[in-house]
Amino acid sequence: MRMVDLIRKKRYGKQLLKEEIDFIIKGFTNGEIPDYQMSSLAMAIVLNGMSEEETTNLTMAMVDSGEILAYPDIKGVRxxxxxxxxxxxxxxxxxxxxxxxxxxxxxxxxxxxxxxxxxxxxxxxxxxxxxxxxxxxxxxxxxxxxxxxxxxxxxxxxxxxxxxxxxxxxxxxxxxxxxxxxxxxxxxxxxxxxxxxxxxxxxxxxxxxxxxxxxxxxxxxxxxxxxxxxxxxxxxxxxxxxxxxxxxxxxxxxxxxxxxxxxxxxxxxxxxxxxxxxxxxxxxxxxxxxxxxxxxxxxxxxxxxxxxxxxxxxxxxxxxxxxxDLGILPQAKHHLEVRATRAGYVQSIDAEQVGVSAMMLGAGRQRKEDSIDYAAGITLHKKVGDQVVVGEIVFTMHTNRESWEDAEGLLKQSFTISEHPVEGIPVxxxxxxxxxxxxxx
The missing domain is CATH 3.40.1030.10 (Nucleoside phosphorylase/phosphoribosyltransferase catalytic domain)
Structure with a gap:
């Protein structure tokens, strides 16, 4: 079995067999199949997809690549x-x-x-x-x-x-x-x-x-x-x-x-x-x-x-x-407010931009090795559909950093206000x- 043949097979949209998928995952995990061949296969999968059977077999091949935690001594349905x-x-x-x-x-x-x-x-x-x-x-x-x-x-x-x-x-x-x-x-x-x-x-x-x-x-x-x-x-x-x-x-x-x-x-x-x-x-x-x-x-x-x-x-x-006593939890040194500059109703709040803003304040990591500040974060005072007036607080930023302008700018971009009532969104x-x-x- 050769990896190049399996890449071609998936490139033409054909289905990979269980034993072929097992061969690929085992070979890639132990270093016998190089990154460049695996990335080529990944692109072929992105372009041509996989059947339900292939996806299930891929899942189990990855499961079998390492430790399986059975925990037989745990009582009841886990x-x-x-x-x-x-x-x-x-x-x-x-x-x-x-x-x-x-x-x-x-x-x-x-x-x-x-x-x-x-x-x-x-x-x-x-x-x-x-x-x-x-x-x-x-x-x-x-x-x-x-x-x-x-x-x-x-x-x-x-x-x-x-x-x-x-x-x-x-x-x-x-x-x-x-x-x-x-x-x-x-x-x-x-x-x-x-x-x-x-x-x-x-x-x-x-x-x-x-x-x-x-x-x-x-x-x-x-x-x-x-x-x-x-x-x-x-x-x-x-x-x-x-x-x-x-x-x-x-x-x-x-x-x-x-x-x-x-x-x-x-x-x-x-x-x-x-x-x-x-x-x-x-x-x-x-x-x-x-x-x-x-x-x-x-x-x-x-x-x-x-x-x-x-x-x-x-x-x-x-x-x-x-x-x-929630005051025992880590507390930030700075608490900074972002206020509405126009009246109306909150039409949208971009969750990703809020998340990135919190990361910039110290609450998250850009790389796995980064440290985080447990006290950093953002409090929302309004959700989609809520009414706001000029000067009302929309967000409070919490940080121990001395520079927060970039996070503040992104937060200001993250929400929009409509002149007309907006329905709340279902969860x-x-x-x-x-x-x-x-x-x-």
Whole structure:
């Protein structure tokens, strides 16, 4: 078998066989297939696509390239949740205690942020003392005791995907739905999930900018998961504007606690309840979405989810006092306001521009090795549809940096105001996979 023949085969739009895909991924991972040949194949896939069968086989080939985390000692159906990335997206930290409070185990691996989207690990590390470096034994014990644990991603999980994504990133071949789907699902399968709920973001702050592309990605990922014996559901959610009112690490922890205390943040609350409800159904705790939604809502309103979050923070070395005193979280030195220069109604807020502004203030990384400022971030005071008057605060910037003019300029460009009333935008756009049974494998 020769790589050049397989490149030609895909260049002519023909389907690659399982053994050919296995040969490619194994050879590329161990260095026998050079980068230039793999980038040529990636471009052929971008131009000609892959079938569902090819995409599933590619996913499993990448899963098999490294460690597979089975965790057989975790009791119950382990349900995982994955977001394709957004701005102000702190749903994981609301959803996981909600689901755990319902008795469904959440054993989650999360990553750090890069670019304009934040990482769950960074947000948690803004809590004094919080540690994510659990040993496998500590991880399993905590899940069985508390139904919730979160750790950083292991270095040997899906090494083929790490290497392939780095190559795609510098060869203009990221934008391929089969390659995106296999990248995401290989990590979810390798991490040992029994069921998966995907949050596929759509809009200016998301990788998928339009609903049709996002739905195509969601459908492929759902079918991959079900074909591999994992019950999989995808929620398509709106990322045309930031989610909630806070962007930045400590800022978002603050908003998580406020939501768990019962604060009404419509878009964030609705998305969190929706995802948690699908996870509870997938975990076998409730028979249908309506039943689960009512039960999860009760767990939020009764304070059970807040108690579970407190238990989670304490179990992983964090200071649980932050739940009663948010002032313990890192605080920025400068708080700067961006005000409206005309009256009307907020017509749009570009989520990506807000995310980039927060990164420029210190809340994110341009490169993986960059350090971040946990106190940096942005508070939104208005959302799409809200009325504003001249001089009213639209954003507050939080930073320890002495220069913020570029971030301020970008924020001023990020929102538009209409003279006429504007309808708010829905957060839930579609759900894919409800009613699809998991494959027997």
């Amino acid at each position: 349900v995982d949740k994955h977001s394709t990335g957004g701005v102000g997206d702190k749903t994981t930290l609301i959803v996981t205690p909600l689901v755990a409070a319902m008795g469904v185990p959440v054993a989650k691996m999360s990553g750090r942020g890069l670019g304009h989207t934040g990482g769950t690990v960074d947000k948690l590390e803004s809590i004094p003392g919080f540690r994510i470096d659990l040993t496998p034994e500590q991880f399993v014990r905590q899940v069985n005791q508390s139904k919730i644990a979160l750790t950083g991603q292991t270095g040997n999980l899906v090494p083929a995907d790490k290497k392939f994504y780095a190559l795609r990133d510098v060869t203009g071949t990221v934008e391929s739905i089969p390659l995106i789907a296999s990248s995401i699902m290989s990590k979810k399968i390798a991490s040992g999930s029994d069921a998966i709920v995907l949050d596929v973001k759509v809009g200016s702050g998301a990788f998928m900018k339009d609903l049709n592309s996002a739905r195509e990605l969601a459908e492929i990922m759902v079918h991959i998961g079900n074909n591999l014996g994992r019950r999989t559901i995808a929620v398509l959610s709106n990322m045309e504007q930031p989610l909630g009112f806070e962007v930045g690490n400590a800022n978002e922890i603050k908003e998580v606690v406020e939501i768990l205390r019962g604060k009404a943040v419509a878009d964030l609350k609705e998305l969190s309840l929706t995802i948690a409800s699908h996870m509870v159904v997938a975990g076998g705790r409730c028979g249908n979405f309506a039943e689960a939604y009512q039960a999860v809502k009760e767990a939020l309103e009764s304070g059970k989810a807040l108690d579970k979050f407190r238990e989670f923070v304490k179990a992983q070395g964090g200071d649980p006092a932050i739940i009663d 839930i756009l579609d759900v894919v996979g409800v009613g699809l049974p998991a494959s027997e494998g």
